[in-house]
Amino acid sequence: MALGTPVGSFQWMKLQNKSNILNTIRLQGPVSRAEIASLTGLTPPTVTNIVAELLEAGLVIESELGESTGGRKPIMLRLNAEGFYVLGVYAGVSKVKAVSAGLDGTIRQRAVLPLPKEPSAENFLSLVKETLRQVIEKTEAKREKYLGIGVGMHGLVDTERGLSIFAPNLKLRNIPLKAELEAEFNLTVEVENDVRALALGESWFGQGQGLANFICINVATGLGAGIVLDHKLYEGSTFTAGEIGHTTIDIDGPQCTCGNHGCLEAMAAGPAIAERARKRIQQGDSSLLKAWTDGHLEGVTAKMVHEAAKEGDELAIGVLADTGRYLGIGIANLLNTLNPSRIILTGGVAQAGDFVLQPLKETVARRALETPARAVSIVTSEMGEDADAVGAFTLVLRRIFTPMGVNEL
Numbered sequence: 185m186a187l188g189t190p191v192g193s194f195q196w197m198k199l200q201n202k203s204n205i206l207n208t209i210r211l212q213g214p215v216s217r218a219e220i221a222s223l224t225g226l227t228p229p230t231v232t233n234i235v236a237e238l239l240e241a242g243l244v245i246e247s248e249l250g251e252s253t254g255g256r257k258p259i260m261l262r263l264n265a266e267g268f269y270v271l272g273v274y275a276g277v278s279k280v281k282a283v284s285a286g287l288d289g290t291i292r293q294r295a296v297l298p299l300p301k302e303p304s305a306e307n308f309l310s311l312v313k314e315t316l317r318q319v320i321e322k323t324e325a326k327r328e329k330y331l332g333i334g335v336g337m338h339g340l341v342d343t344e345r346g347l348s349i350f351a352p353n354l355k356l357r358n359i360p361l362k363a364e365l366e367a368e369f370n371l372t373v374e375v376e377n378d379v380r381a382l383a384l385g386e387s388w389f390g391q392g393q394g395l396a397n398f399i400c401i402n403v404a405t406g407l408g409a410g411i412v413l414d415h416k417l418y419e420g421s422t423f424t425a426g427e428i429g430h431t432t433i434d435i436d437g438p439q440c441t442c443g444n445h446g447c448l449e450a451m452a453a454g455p456a457i458a459e460r461a462r463k464r465i466q467q468g469d470s471s472l473l474k475a476w477t478d479g480h481l482e483g484v485t486a487k488m489v490h491e492a493a494k495e496g497d498e499l500a501i502g503v504l505a506d507t508g509r510y511l512g513i514g515i516a517n518l519l520n521t522l523n524p525s526r527i528i529l530t531g532g533v534a535q536a537g538d539f540v541l542q543p544l545k546e547t548v549a550r551r552a553l554e555t556p557a558r559a560v561s562i563v564t565s566e567m568g569e570d571a572d573a574v575g576a577f578t579l580v581l582r583r584i585f586t587p588m589g590v591n592e593l
Contacts, residue, residue, distance in 0.1 A: 198234075199587040201226055205234050206243065207585055210287070214247050214260035235261060241593060242267040243287070263287045269325055270584075271333045271371070272577030274378060275299075275312060275361075277353040277405050282315040283573040284323040284330075289389050289581070291570060293322035302355050309364050316369065331593070332372040334579030335361050336381035336572055338406065342423055346375040349423070352441060353405065372592075374579035378402075378572060379426060380417050382565075383410025384582065385575030386528050390567045397524045400565075401428070403511065404531035407449040411522065429453065433513050451510040454486035454533055461489050461503045471499040490536045504539040511540065512547025519548065519556040530565040537564075 204224050209215055212223065221231045238244045245264045265286035274281045276299070283294045295318035297311050316333065337359075339351035346362020362373045376384070383400035386392035392400065392412060400410040407429030411418040418425050429449030430442050437446025438456070450456055462481045465471050472492045477483040492500035515527055533540065541562070549557055565571055583589045 196587065199591050201230060202234050202237070203585060203587040203590045205231060206238060206590060209238075209244050209261050210263055210585065213244075213262035215262075216258035216260055218258060220261070243593065265290060267329070269323060269330050270577040270580040271316060271319065271330060272573040272575070272580070273312060273316060273333065273335045274381075274572035274576055275308075275335060275337045275348075275351075276378065276572065277338060280311050280315045281570075281573050282312075282319040283570060283577065284319050284325075285574075285577050287581070289574065289578070291574070293319050294570070294573070295319040295322065299354070305356055305359055308354065308356060308359065309361075312361070313365070313368050316365070320369075327370075330369075330371055331584050332374065332580035333365055333369060334381070334576040335365070335373065335375045336378035336576040336579075337361065337375060338378045340424055341375055341377045343374075343376055343419060346373055348375070372580075372583070374583060376417075376576075376579055377408070377410070377419075377423070377426065378575070379408040380410040380419065381575035381579060382530055382571055383412055383528075383575070384417055385567065385571060385578045386410075386530075386565065387412055387415075388578050388581065389574060390565060390571070391526065391528050391563050395525055397522070398526040398528060399518055399522065399524045400528045400530060401511075401515070401534075402531040403453060403529065403533035405454050407453045409518070411524075413522070428514055428518065431514060431517065433510055448510060448514045452507045452514070452533070457486040457489050457503055457507055457533065458484045460506065461499065464499055464503070469499050472497045473500065486533060490539065493536070493539050501539060504536055505543045507533065507536075508540040508543030509547045512544040513551060515544065515562070516548050516551035516557070519552040519560055523556045524560060527560060527562045528565055529563070530567075530571060534564050 205220055208220050208223050217231050217235055221228045242264055244261050247260045247262050265288040268287055269284050272283050279296055279298050281296045284292045295315050297315045337348045340349040342349055348359035348361055350357050361375045365373045379402045382402055386400050392398045396415050398412050402408055409426040409428045411426050430447045432446050433448045433451050434446035438450045439445050440447035440450035461473055462484050465474050465481055472495055473484050473488060476488060489500045489503055493504050545562055567574060
């Protein structure tokens with residue numbers, strides 16, 4: 185059945201039960217039918233009947249025998265990880281990445297294509313489609329085995345229409361990603377801001393699992409946040425929630441790409457780190473970075489600053505410490521406003537370790553209110569280089585594991 189098909193109360197209850205059982209197998213598997221009944225509160229006959237439907241659909245499979253508590257060993261159930269596939273696309277500033285994954289979130293194949301600087305809308309869409317074609321070809325699965333496409337797009341995104349409203353670093357506006365990709369691939373497409381998609385991925389597979397309230401902060405070329413409140417992604421009334429990179433940290437700070445002065449992004453994102461290092465060298469401070477670039481300081485990057493810090497370069501260490509303090513001010517504001525239980529840092533800057541984390545945490549301890557500061561844990565993501573694409577395909581998983589999502593399978 186198609187997503188959104190009206191259902192009666194009995195059928196709706198059955199779909200809720202089916203979704204409940206499927207999610208129990210996803211989260212607890214391998215798990216027996218008896219354990220499912222105990223965990224869900226459903227009757228054994230109901231569990232048996234719905235499991236039979238899930239087996240027939242190829243969504244779950246019977247695996248090894250479980251431990252016996254007397255009598256026959258129970259047959260265990262788990263997701264059929266290779267029975268169906270989801271596709272995730274990360275459309276970033278410099279590249280498009282597409283991956284295929286099983287229902288358990290394990291990535292099967294990937295494809296990456298570079299993005300030119302300031303591509304046309306037609307060129308951008310063509311590259312997204314080609315990246316998807318490549319990963320589909322590599323996966324070698326029948327088309328009916330694909331359950332949907334998720335897209336994590338940088339910038340402002342209208343999730344209801346699947347529209348990229350504005351991608352500032354690509355200078356693109358009003359890109360109809362959902363309409364274009366659904367027409368091309370005949371699959372349901374979900375489009376979300378890339379950092380909110382990252383947060384969703386963390387809630388399913390990373391350090392946000394089981395948490396009701398947390399914030400994922402991505403610090404890279406840009407700086408943004410994905411906010412999870414009461415287990416749900418918070419998008420805001422105009423889909424712009426999480427643009428913490430454009431909150432003011434220093435009213436006399438450098439100009440941001442948004443036109444404002446002293447934005448967190450202009451103080452703490454990758455380009456800001458490189459620029460701060462360049463200025464200090466130009467003012468006469470010594471650094472390995474000058475030799476590494478043969479004096480061509482425009483070649484300094486945030487990654488190079490981190491490498492210099494690891495070599496003991498005092499200028500680089502100081503620049504990263506300043507970055508941590510700026511981030512700490514921004515995070516303290518978030519703690520006082522939203523009171524999350526965890527902050528998850530992602531992106532290249534977050535990989536600078538204690539060079540950034542130590543001054544960040546010290547600043548949070550000084551500037552946030554005592555109660556939210558003591559309650560929060562600040563960690564870095566452990567999801568690796570494909571976290572962006574994982575977040576994208578989790579958009580599809582979120583849909584298909586709901587009652588209405590089960591209804592379309």
